[in-house]
Amino acid sequence: MTKYVRTNRNPLLAGIGITAALGLCLSPAVSAEARPAEKSPRQTVTDAYTGHVEVVRGTPEKADVLKGTVFNDRNQDSKQDRGEKGIAGVTVSNGRDVVTTDGKGRYELPAFENMTVFVTQPAGWQVPVDENMIAQFSYTHLPKGSPDELKFGGLEPTGPLPKAVNFPLAKSKQTAKAQQNCPIASDTQIYNLKERGYAREGAVKDLMERTDYAACGILLLGDNVGDDLSLNDALKDLYKHANGPVRTVMGNHDMDYDATSDAHSNDTYRRDFGPGYYSYDVGQAHFVVLDSIEYPKPGGKARQYNEKISQEQLDWLAKDLANVPKNKKVIVATHAPIVDHRFVIVDNAAELYKVLEGRDVVTVGGHTHTLEHLNAGGTRPEWAKDGVTKLPFTQLIAGAVSGGWYGGGLDSEGLPYAFAPDGSRPGVMTLNLDGNSLRERYTVRGESEQEQMGLGLNTPHWRDWAEKAQAWQKAKKVGEMPELGDERMVTRSELASGESWLMTNFYAGSEKARVEVSIDGGKSVPAVHTQPNQGEELRKGWEYSDTFAATRSLMTSGNVPQSGSNIWRLPLPENLAKGTHQAEVTGTDEYGRSFTKTLRFTVVDERPSLETKK
Structure with a gap:
């Protein structure tokens, strides 16, 4: 048993005389954005390399079939060169169908408009990243581009189906290790550059100073920005010095609110980050990212959405898991958690649980800006009335980088103390994996793990x-x-x-x-x-x-x-x-x-x- 003894370092947070604390809350402070930027050089990451998915233009053999290869990109130039062999047994999906590559790394998938094709990174391999450390593992096919005039641009026309889409991978000793550290950074939720500064000097700064997650990378758990999708580039800039690949989840504040259908509500998100749902393997864990936001809400008012997993995703998930050994840890990440301590959040939680039945699963979410660990077996009348008589899997809620939306007075560091609705403080959750064993830890912004x-x-x-x-x-x-x-x-x-x-x-x-x-x-x-x-x-x-x-x-x-x-x-x-x-x-x-x-x-x-x- 490890024991930590903690004393407060911050007078405001120490609970000293309330007058003194209030003075600190209200004292003038230089905004985080106005401070000189500290140098944060990109740390050396052994297995991650800058690259991209290889799109081979030309006429496909069949207009309704996409072909390609998953290959060992030995020289890391994102092209399958002579001598670079295909990788067998890798999962590739178009979001509906799931196939595995043959002995030469080849795959074929039915092609249709508005599909995002992606590879499931196997343990022992690493997908490339772009200049901002965003993982590169997908290609979106939308010949005519977004059908709506979207404020933030959406997807440009991709043109005809390419001759092939090839997925480069690099061998990785790090992603093969059973022990992994996987930070979950939820609800960065920057509405403007001032809040970007608060994030940069707060929980994001803590992450950028860490060097313990090179293989797993960071998972941004949605509401990465606050409705203004022109801030996507500013968000990328926040995390570009990460110690490993950055993957993202779409939240209700990351979507195109001027889209007229759910099929295109994530067009700008897909352009800037990748698919709305996908999977990847690290160590002995299988991560599944799902889009838990349905927009527009059927019959709802303007800007209303449902927290719901689409049937298309549930069908895909069943096929995805068919390729995953039953004894493997499955971590299902959604922006809106399936449940929290108050009620069931996702409308069709029982249907999702049915697909996951018989698996070793932990679900992790954000959205509520709370910090929670709800164990499997728990019972509540609020859950039961929505069809969850007993919680079948442990639910983690990852807190928030923004805490309580950057609200409240300023602490002695000039940052909003931003207490969350449950009283938790801004920070980042990390999943510590050791084989099938999972332990989470939460690091409060600017503090050691002892706080x-x-x-x-x-x-x-x-x-x-x-x-x-x-x-x-x-x-x-x-x-x-x-x-x-x-x-x-x-x-x-x-x-x-x-x-x-x-x-x-x-x-x-x-x-x-x-x-x-x-x-x-x-x-x-x-x-x-x-x-x-x-x-x-x-x-x-x-x-x-x-x-x-x-x-x-x-x-x-x-x-x-x-x-x-x-x-x-x-x-x-x-x-x-x-x-x-x-x-x-x-x-x-x-x-x-x-x-x-x-x-x-x-x-x-x-x-x-x-x-x-x-």
Whole structure:
């Protein structure tokens, strides 16, 4: 069991006097975009090379059949030269049909308009990348281009079916290794260049400084930009110094909202990044990326969408998995998670689960900007009413690079603290794979892996203040902000009520995790997990808030968490003596990793008067 002990480095986030914290929130700061760009040279990646898919122009033998070869690009020039042999047994798909290459690496697929053809990278091989480290493994065939006049351009006409489309691969010892680190960067969601600066100086900077994911690369889990697809190039520039290939998922903010059909809602995305759904192998894991956004929503209003996996994708997925050994770990990545701690999100979740039945699966999503680990076997009435009586597979939700959409006050680094709806902080999830074993870890922006908790007191006084502060915000902050006083103070009468708790948001938590609290060096006492997914309904309200995050957002702006999958609480002992006390909180995740953090608080007879001095 690994144990980490953590102290706060950032005064705002340490929960020191609230006046000082608010001062830091509101103090002037140079915007992240205005800072001089730090040099971030492209790191040496052994197996990744700059290249592209080889499109051989000419007349095909059959107008409705696409042919090509998957080959060993030994000289890495993206062309199949004499002596460069084809690779047998590699999966290639047109998004409907799935075939494997013959002994000479050749494939044939039915051809149709508006198809994206892609190769499934096998373990032991690596697809090329472009100058921005975006993985190159697909070709889109759309002879006349996008049928709609799309604001952001869509797809230019590709012309007639080419004579062949060949997929270059390079041998890779790294992608063959059973041990892999696979960062999942969800919801970068830049709406403008200022937010690009926040991302660059925040969680993206952390990723660019890492050198541990060269083989697996980064998976951007959707909502990579915020509706303005002209920022796609700015997004690529953010990740171009990655230590491995960058692959993407399409989110609801990455699509062409002026498209008139779902078939073309991702045209600009396909132009800039590649197919909406595909698969690839790394180590002993099979990654499947699915498009979980249906747009336009049938019968819906303008800009409305469904979270849904299309039938075409479900049919393709069944064929894709037919080529995958049953004992192989399958990681299904979607922008909209299949479920979260509140409800089922994807409309046809039960149909997707049916296709995945009998497999060793973990699903990972973004979209909600929450950080969650929901274990297989969990039950909730909110899930059951949508046909999921028992969660069949573990669901991970990867947090967000943008946290709470870059909202809230600024911290001492000049970045929005951006607490998410569940109180989690901006960061990146990494999947650590070892054969079929998977462990995830979450790295909070600008922090070490030891930073895994938000701590605070939840008292009757705090709940009363929170209600008033939220009303003040809803009233557009007219008048004086309600005074809280010392957020780490509790009175004897509040202790006697039995309704004062020490709240812990354990970012690495799950139903199998535990949180224990020792006060003043005494015996450790287990805290209660507020949402264990054992048949209880959603527990939401001020009494279930992450007070650490909620306090700071109520004083400025941003999300005010009132529920979460990773919230634990412990009733404060009613007999605590007057004076200052120290709580040592230890969270142990389901993998046996322990993290410790302390919170000092004070017991008083009565609170000092909070009347504003005139």
